[in-house]
Amino acid sequence: MNIVHLKYAVEVEKTRSISKAAANLFMGQPNLSRAIKELEESLGITIFKRTPKGIEVTPEGEEFLQYAKKILRQIDEVEKLYAGGKNETQHFSVSVPRAGYISCAFAEFAKHIDMSHPAEIFYKETNTSRAINNVLNADYRMGIIRYQKVFEPYFDAMLHDKGLDSRLIWEFSYVAAVSENSPLAKKESFSLSELSDYIEIAHADPYVPSLPLVDVKKAELSEHVNKRIYVFERGSQMDLLSNVPNTFMWVSPVPQEVRRLYGIVERQSPENKKIYRDVLITRKGYHLSELDQAFLDNVNKIIAQLQGFSCNR
Helix, strand or coil, rough: CHHHHHHHHHHHHHHHHHHHHHHHHCCHHHHHHHHHHHHHHCCCCEEEEEEEEEECCCCCHHHHHHHHHHHHHHHHHHHHHHHCCCCCCCCEEECCCHHHHHHHHHHHHHHHHCCCCCEEEEECCCHHHHHHHHHHCCCCCCCEEEEEEHHHHHHHHHHHCEEEEEEEEEEEEEEEEEEECCHHHHHEEECHHHHHHHHEECCCCCCCCCCCCCHHHHCCCCCCCCCCEECHHHHHHHHHHHCCCCCCEEEECHHHHHHHHCCCCEEECCCCCCCEEEEEEEEECCCCCCCHHHHHHHHHHHHHHHHHHHHHH
């Protein structure tokens, strides 16, 4: 096995085709097939399974390819670091839940990026499962995942098994975000049964390891609601909330500038007892860079502001 073989395997996985991978690698298909076979024989595993529908990755292959991608990424970083002197490009990547307070922290963080050096900044909003995979596959250096506190044992076990470090960022209860023109906006609080007359804006991709999706949805979605719009893009969620008065969405506390921008308000229900946790995850042994820490400092600053607002309102 050598580095070239790793690159071959990763390209085949990306294209799911020996012929397409060979074309991308500027080599003949027979030579690529032979190289993949030699790699599999040297490892004693089958990485790819040939089917009538094309190439499929075996479970053993998935595990191997995760390691291969990490090795190739590390080699790339070393080459960049020492090619022509010290690499001055600033790198930052984080995969996060769809949360207004985190996006505000990221915007504040972005204002202070050093403009005298090149920068590659990646910020991805997604669900918990994909955030975990993004960090595991070394595509993202950090992730923030969200889950109900009652599911903490599932996530603790899963993160430990996958070799991920974690630490709590914030623990909170959801608030209902509604248009300032909504009837709910005229109340300081409301009962959950009142939501039956409203449309819930929701995410369709909640995730808890080892639990069926149907059970997770039961735990996440409001039982008093039978009308929902599932939207994955946070900007669209805000547009719906601000323009359709009979909608609402359960969200983490929203910074004042976001509420003012979209014309929405927060309302609470004493019956809502669910506690959520936002948790930072990194690969085992990963040391935060200066950019990582700067982003997290802004996250903590926004949280402190929201906690102060919550105490005073």
